[in-house]
Amino acid sequence: MSLKEIVLRVEPLGREAFEHRVSGEELVIGRSSRSGLVIPDPYLSRRQARLYRAQDGWYLEDLGGRNPTLLNGLPVTQPTCLSVGDLIKMSATLLRVAPAQDLAQTDDTTPAISSDSGAVFRPASAMIERSQLFDPAQASEVYLRRQGARLGLLNEVHRALAHPISLDELFKLILDRVFSLLIPEEAVIFLKDARGKFYRAATRRLPGVLGDFLYSSTLVKEVTEKQLAALVVDTSRDERFAAAPSIVASGVRSLVAAPLVDPETCPGMIVLSSRANIRQFSEEDMELLVSLASVAALRIRNIALAEDAARRRALEKELELARAIQVGLLPESLPQPADYELWASNAPSRAVSGDLYEAEMRNDGRECVMLVVDVSGKGMAAALLTASLEALAVGPIEVGLPADEICAKLSRRLHARTSPERYATAFVAVLDNERHTVRYANAGHNPALLMRADGRSQQLPATGLPLGLLPIVEYTAEEVSLAPGDALLIYTDGITEAANPEGEEYGLARLEATLRRHLGGSLDDLVEGLEQDLEGFVNGVPYGDDRTILVLRRNRAAANQREGGS
DSSP: OOOSSEEEEEEOTTSOOEEEEEOSSEEEEESSTTSSEEOOOTTSOTTOEEEEEETTEEEEEEOOOSSOEEETTEEOOSOEEOOTTOEEEETTEEEEEEETTTEEEOSSSOEEEEOTTOOEEEEHHHHHHHHTSOOGGGOOHHHHHHHHHHHHHHHHHHHHTTSOOOHHHHHHHHHHHHHHHTOOSEEEEEEEOTTSOEEEEEEEEOTTOOSOOOOOHHHHIIIIITTEEEEESOGGGOTTTTTOHHHHHHTEEEEEEEEEOOSSOOOEEEEEEEETTSOOOOHHHHHHHHHHHHHHHHHHHHHHHHHHHHHHHHHHHHHHHHHHHHHHHSOSSOOOOTTEEEEEEEEOSSSSOSEEEEEEEETTTTEEEEEEEEESSOHHHHHHHHHHHHHHHHHHHHTTOOHHHHHHHHHHHHHHHSOTTOOEEEEEEEEETTTTEEEEEEEBOOOEEEEOTTSOEEEEOOSBOOBTSSSOOOOOOEEEEOOTTOEEEEEOHHHHTOBOTTSOBOHHHHHHHHHHHHTTSOHHHHHHHHHHHHHHHHTTOOOSSOEEEEEEEEOHHHHHHHHHHO
C-alpha cells in the first residue's frame, strides 16, 4: 500500500528508543546537526541516507556514506520504496517503518507493526539479531528464564544437527521440538521449488484434527517475500486474512509463522496454527519459532549445497566416462598413405567435444578418406550428435562414395533424426595417393588451407550447406593436386576463433602465417609450432570452443628419392 505518512521507530545502540514522525517531502538522516533526523552514532556518516516522498509512497536512498544503509538486511544501491514493517539499519542503529496511525509497542524492547486485530508482523532478521544481544536493563527473573530456555532449546537442536542428517530427518526434528514446546494443532513447513512455487514439504497435526492443511498465498507473500515473522491472534478480525478463502476453509483462528531465512535467500517458511480459539499464540512463541526457523534455514541450505556437490560429482564421473567413450570413437592410430604423413588431434573446451575427425584407407590402399565434423552447440548434446554422425559416416565411406555424396547422405540422415536447430559443418576429403590429388566437399565448414611448399596458400571454401539443415541438399566436389612438401590443414573454428585477453581472435591470416613459418620442418615441428603460437596468443584465456586439427602432407624426401632413382 502507498504510505502517505510514516513514523520511524528509532533504536540507537545503547540509547533509549524514540519515535520520529516524518513530515514534509524529504528527511535526511545522519549525525550532522543539520540533518532532519540526527542520530548520535559515531560510525554514521554526516549525511547517511534520505527519505523522500513520491506519488506511490516514501523512498529510501543511501547517500554514499562510509557504511552502507541496509533495508531488510540488504544494501540500498538505488532508491527503494518503503513498506510497513521494513527494517532500516544504519551502522548499529535500527529504524522501523510504520504508518503514522498504526504504530504499536508490544513490550519494552521490540516494537512491532500491528493491525486493529492485534496481528503482529516483525522483520525476522531484526528479531534474530536482537535475540542474540543480552540486555542488562531487562535482566529480570522472567527475562533470564526465557532467554535460558531459548538458548537451551537451540543448543539441543544444534547438538542434534551436529551429525549428517537428511532433509526429512531435519523436518521431523524441527516438528518434534515445535509440538513439544509450542503445542500447535497443526504445523506445516513450506519450501520453494525450482519454479518458484511453494509446496508442503512437511506437515504434522494433533490426532482428531481434520480438514485441509493450511495454505494461504497472502501469508506466503507477507512472510517469505517481506521476510516477516507473523503472529495473528484472531484471523477473523484481521483484514489480511478474514476474506482469504483458504483461511476460512481451514478453520484456522490463530497462527504464528516464521520465514526460513538464510544469508542469501528465503527458501520457505514454517507455520503453526490452531482452530476455534483452542490455542492462541504469543509473541514469545513467535520469537522461539523465528529462532528455530533460522537454524532450520541454515541446515536446509547446507543440505542443498551438499546435494548439489554430490550431483556435481556424479555428473563429473558421467562426463569422464562420456569423454573416455568419445576418445574411444576416435581412431587409435591414423593410416599413413604411401608418400604422405597424416596427423590429427581433438581438444574439447569442456569435458566432452562436439568435434569429430576420421581417417580411413579404402580401395586397396589407393584412397584415404578424411573427415572433420563440427556439431552445433557444445557439451553433452553436441557430443552425442558427433557419436551419431561417426556411426552414420561409416557406411558411405566403406562403400566407396565420393566426398560430395558422403556429405549428401550424411545431411539427409541427420535431418531425419534431429530437430532443425541441430546441424553440423563438415569437410570431407578423398586422397588418391597414386594421382596425388585430393577431391573434397565442404559442407559449410571453415575453409581448409592448402599450403604449398613454396609458401603460397590456397583456401578451400564451402561447396554446400551445413549437414542437416534441409531434407535434400546437393553438394559439389572440387579437386586439388599435392606436390612434394605441400600440406593440407583441415580444422574447426575453435582454432581461428580463439581469443586473447583483448578479445581479438586468432583468425585465418594468423593461422596461415604460422603454418608458413613451420612448413619446412617435420610435421611434428609444424604442429608443435602451431600449438605454441596459439597458446602464446590466448595467453591463458580459456578456449570458447572445441579445437580439432587434421594435417596431411606429401613427403618431400620420398619424391626426391624416386626422382633420383629414375
